[in-house]
Amino acid sequence: MLVKICKGYELEKEKPNTSEDFFNRSEVVYIENGEEKTLHVLYVRFFDEQFSDFTPYKENPIFQIGSKGITFKDIVALVCLIRNPEFRNRKRIYINTIEELTSYFQGIDFEKLPEIFHALEEKQGYELQSPLEYNVQSK
Template identity: 35%
Template sequence: MLKIISSVGYELTKEKSNSPEDLFNRSVVKFREGSHVKELQILYLRYFEELLMERLSPASADFFTRHKVKDCLALLYAMKNEGFLPMKKVYINTESDFLNIFENLDIHEVERILEGDEV
């Protein structure tokens, strides 16, 4: 059983003037698995969020006005891809891989988890 410790996101900023870092977001979920604390980081293009917002149902759009995509994306990814939990970092580089995370999204389950209940 997993216990979610935190789920947060960051907009990356340029560290060098010629760096494309400001085009990316990082989403991080920390969870307890047994007696171990683990972390999963997802790096993705910020543009993918814009595409997502255009395609959301009204209920999902309402959810993402209360919870930013970057703050819960790693959690959603972990819920959908439990086999990837041993990984520490994932880079999502295609629109289809990003949008797939949101297919068949159980908003009520995600809200329950974000409120501190276990997975």
């Protein structure tokens, strides 16, 4: 699987009576078997204030790649895809509990994430061979 883009952003209200401004969206664009796919992960924005409880990161941006700051919302969809390869068959995921979000981050080898973003910045893509490479248990 060739990862092309990992990005996250805060949703904004499109209409006054909607609740988009309570949510963030994280996206990962990748190519698998010659087909470009995108996984969208929608989650409650408040969880961005909690990420230091289940990751080693203490503040946003969580790390720097060149002059670009990588934020927590930039990694959420990538981590979900790594932790649950079945998500390759999905386009959208909605996470509404901190327990569910935390479960995707358990066992992730956080030291390898900057390597992915560095390749995205320098080579415009990263070849993800096996999601198991990014789990701490597989060391």
